[in-house]
Amino acid sequence: MKQPFEQLVEQHGGTVLRVCRVIVGGHDAEDAWSETFLAAMRAYPDLPDDANAEAWLVTIAHRKAIDVLRARKRQPAPVGDIPEAPTTLGVPGAEDGDLWRAVAALPEKQRQAVAYHYVAGLAYAEIAGILGGTTDAARRAAADGVKNLRKNYPGAAAEGAPS
């Protein structure tokens, strides 16, 4: 049975917001979130009952984020805004802004792969479905993204914990 849409918002709203932040930056994340859930609500009656709702929402967020990024390229706005309100939950010893800048500086595909795997927790096969290409390519993009982050994000370099 299909659960009420409110449950999807309750269960996945936070994850989708964080994914949107990673992909489009803090400034546009709220618009991307709103577009995502409105589109999801429109399509929800046709979603198969056994579908993975979170992967489905991230797929929609991915498309909406691309729309936002394309719209921004046509405007003279800076790319890779840091969030207006800095997190208090970041990696200890790191300046939060550093992680954001490091993530914003990643090539688009790496940033997407990192967001969908590490923030949304999707499997690489699901990410491949979103990005196009193979599961291996998705795994490589995430690994390359993490390697780049480790290079450019002092907090992570200092910790050096395995992924």
Place this chain on the structure above:
Amino acid sequence: MNISAGDFASATDTDTLSRLRDRLGLAAEAEGLLDVAYTTIDSPVGTLLLAATPKGLVRVAYDIEDHDRVLDTLSRRISPRVLRAPRRLEVAARELGEYFGGQRQVFDLPLDLSLSTGFRQLVQRRLPEIGYGQTRTYGQVAQLVGNPRAVRAVGTACATNPLPVVVPCHRVLKADGTPGGYVGGPGAKKTLLLLEAAA
């Protein structure tokens, strides 16, 4: 390295999400996507869930009916496009507040009776004819709907009333004058009857 969802969380996420959810409710309404809007209100008979379709109030549910189950049923029977969106329920919430405050005797709300069918809906349509502070027996209601032998069916119609309080099944009693069953539990039925008797 440790990258996790927490790294991209913000201390203000709860506020942000609450604001975004409000905005989603308004946008969904504007786009005609809000098939079922709901909210909850406090009342002397416990927390009540109120739900409305674009046609009108479709469900009033007591706590003991289990609001999660009620929402699941609305999702299955009407549409899964269900959102907590209090705006559509503002008038209903205000009228119920007035009723529980003794300031209102008749509800003036568009109703959507699509959760019940056939004889049950027929009975539920006629129940508002029992005025505030009055009572009828199940047998009298059976006569009212032109089917005097359908006493048990009237009982079922009352027990499955999707709009308790607003559609006053609490005004229907057993022939011996005892309250009989009630979807909100016997305590709630008594509370409503006492409220109306006091006026």
